């Protein structure tokens with residue numbers, strides 16, 4: 001295997017032996033997702049894009065011949081030890097800490113227990129059970145450092161979010177990421193064999209802010225299930241609105257995601273109020289729908305948006321919808337006149353791509369991965385900053401100029417067509433191959 005002095009290969013070790021000429025894909029990957037299970041409903045608490053990412057990536061990897069076992073913390077004693085969620089994809093529930101949901105801040109205390117039980121699980125299998133570890137988020141990265149070293153295999157790590165980036169763009173009411181995470185994240189980024197970034201911007205952050213060697217960072221865009229997220233068969237958004245119980249002539253502005261200051265759903269509410277201020281007659285036609293549940297620091301003030309809607313005098317047009325099962329979200333995107341993603345920080349922004357795949361234009365903050373997901377002026381509009389009036393102006397044009405909306409809707413479909421999970425899995429496999437044979441494969 002690729003052991004150097006009993007350790008996994010150091011990606012800075014220029015003398016690493018050239019052992020492999022033909023790219024080899026791993027046959028079985030340990031996918032680590034300690035803090036959130038891929039089986040959880042995304043859009044609330046700690047479950048979001050990462051959960052969707054892990055399921056879709058794992059399914060596609062299995063379809064391409066690489067089996068996946070996902071290790072996640074058992075949040076209930078009633079969970080089965082293993083659950084097969086697709087052919088070749090098994091979720092393993094690992095006991096570590098209380099059998100209940102606990103906040104992310106409490107999880108570092110259970111890292112040792114989780115790591116020990118992951119190692120114990122592997123020890124019960126044939127030797128060489130996994131030939132690669134892929135960790136997600138820094139907590140799992142910490143587990144990955146130990147597991148990869150113990151098993152003598154490479155560690156590939158995906159950060160999903162970066163503390164330094166988050167701390168540089170905090171919203172009002174958000175707490176900075178703690179020193180422990182900054183330190184732990186740095187250790188993982190420095191110790192992994194390879195890193196996967198969703199965009200060139202994230203790659204630059206990994207290199208410039210965390211000192212990752214540029215040639216060890218692979219950019220692989222996440223995807224969207226283009227069979228599920230597609231425009232309505234009849235192409236009729238009016239019918240889509242009627243199916244959800246809205247007047248077909250309603251102009252529907254949609255927010256989808258975990259409700260917390262970082263995601264800035266307040267900007268959409270304030271923009272809607274501004275639209276009504278500019279044209280009071282619009283009120284009877286306008287609906288704002290917020291799909292998702294509280295998360296992060298949003299958990300401390302779960303009724304903050306309800307209060308804001310009342311303060312803005314728009315309670316009558318704002319609808320709060322609890323998290324919707326992932327494959328049913330397409331109905332909401334199709335019914336929307338525009339989807340608004342005003343996040344303060346977003347490493348990619350799956351919601352933006354899913355909405356576009358359904359033929360719905362996106363108005364988004366010009367930050368992070370949203371700059372990749374949305375093609376400004378073609379599939380949506382990117383806005384610098386969080387001034388509600390700017391969002392209102394962009395939305396006003398979409399609401400009032402049908403030709404502009406149709407232009408963006410066509411561009412949105414075209415933009416999303418470039419993001420599929422199979423392409424993501426192929427990109428990730430190339431990264432795995434490079435990690436297994438660092439000197440033989442160029443990604």
Ligand code: UDP
Nearest residue numbers: 042043048049050052323324326349350351
């Ligand atoms: N999501 C969902 N149901 C909901 C709300 C969100 O399935 O009610 C999914 C959504 O489809 C998307 C993910 O949660 O795939 C959110 O990912 P995104 O990258 O937009 O944000 P993140 O949660 O990673 O910050």
